[in-house]
Amino acid sequence: MNRDITFDATVDPPEAVVGALRRTGCVLLRNALPRCPLLVAADAVQANARRLKELVGREVNDMPLCFADRQCLDPNIVGFKGASLSDFTDPLNFSGFDRSWFYEGERNYKRWFWDNGAAFPNLILGLFTRSILPAIYHGLYGQPMVCPYAQCAVRYQRVDLREKSYAFHQDASYHSRDPLHHSGLTTWIPLTDCGADAPGLELYPQALDEVLPLPPGITGRHLFCEESTVLDRYGGRLWAPEMAAGDVLMFNHFVVHRSHITSDMTRERQSAEIRLFPRSGIPEFVREIGGWGFASPDGWLACKKPPDQAHFSA
Numbered sequence: 001m002n003r004d005i006t007f008d009a010t011v012d013p014p015e016a017v018v019g020a021l022r023r024t025g026c027v028l029l030r031n032a033l034p035r036c037p038l039l040v041a042a043d044a045v046q047a048n049a050r051r052l053k054e055l056v057g058r059e060v061n062d063m064p065l066c067f068a069d070r071q072c073l074d075p076n077i078v079g080f081k082g083a084s085l086s087d088f089t090d091p092l093n094f095s096g097f098d099r100s101w102f103y104e105g106e107r108n109y110k111r112w113f114w115d116n117g118a119a120f121p122n123l124i125l126g127l128f129t130r131s132i133l134p135a136i137y138h139g140l141y142g143q144p145m146v147c148p149y150a151q152c153a154v155r156y157q158r159v160d161l162r163e164k165s166y167a168f169h170q171d172a173s174y175h176s177r178d179p180l181h182h183s184g185l186t187t188w189i190p191l192t193d194c195g196a197d198a199p200g201l202e203l204y205p206q207a208l209d210e211v212l213p214l215p216p217g218i219t220g221r222h223l224f225c226e227e228s229t230v231l232d233r234y235g236g237r238l239w240a241p242e243m244a245a246g247d248v249l250m251f252n253h254f255v256v257h258r259s260h261i262t263s264d265m266t267r268e269r270q271s272a273e274i275r276l277f278p279r280s281g282i283p284e285f286v287r288e289i290g291g292w293g294f295a296s297p298d299g300w301l302a303c304k305k306p307p308d309q310a311h312f313s314a
């Protein structure tokens with residue numbers, strides 16, 4: 001199914017992937033990242049999430065990207081800009097986190113990581129920047145891309161956490177329903193095999209030309225769109241591909257999607273999301289949130305906040 005938007009990074013050139021992204025707004029790219037380090041990252045997500053749960057006394061399935069990192073002595077596993085993960089214990093110890101950080105009043109525990117993400121190794125960003133993916137972004141947008149750390153995340157999904165899964169939405173809708181602000185591209189990276197026995201992602205594989213309506217009775221900022229609209233219009237063509245660790249889904253912010261969980265699934269899925277924006281079209285909400293980010297003018301360099309004013313020096 002959807003063969004015209006399914007590619008293999010080991011044989012298909014970036015130009016073919018870019019062409020499909022231009023036509024449809026989404027592609028499934030198999031073998032885009034090395035499998036073994038991603039499985040290590042999946043274990044790290046699990047261990048860090050378990051520790052976070054102990055500390056805050058509740059399940060938190062949505063975390064900053066560095067929650068995919070943990071000390072690891074495998075010399076093949078290096079982080080962003082070549083730093084070694086063996087110098088790093090884990091994000092909770094490293095940050096000095098204590099439970100009072102966790103949504104205390106206006107405080108947001110993710111904020112520290114968004115501001116300090118450049119200070120330590122980032123396994124997923126390291127793999128990502130050395131992959132075929134930057135060539136695809138450059139081919140698609142024809143200009144430097146900015147990747148704000150605050151727009152990236154790791155998460156996990158399981159059948160018993162269904163209430164924490166994501167209903168139909170188009171990325172960016174949480175922040176803005178202005179179509180001009182839907183300029184980004186998401187790369188969804190499962191860290192385990194998924195879609196059959198572990199939750200995957202379901203999407204309508206064609207970018208829409210509108211931001212979909214809000215659920216009834218909801219006004220203002222809200223991530224999710226009206227489920228019945230999606231099912232009525234696109235129900236017959238929804239796609240929930242089975243994926244292996246190493247495959248990625250790339251889709252722009254007009255592609256409607258949701259978590260895919262069925263009651264017979266028995267395993268947990270860990271995943272990462274990386275969101276990038278063209279440097280000439282960084283939405284206002286990205287500037288407001290600020291935080292650390294990185295960009296791809298000449299290689300991938302760390303930048304300081306806010307992303308659009310950064311000089312992109314390391």
Ligand SMILES: O=C(O)CCC(=O)C(=O)O
Nearest residue numbers: 157166171258259271273
């Ligand atoms: O991982 C999931 O289950 C949902 C993630 C998602 O919808 C997103 O990355 O926008």
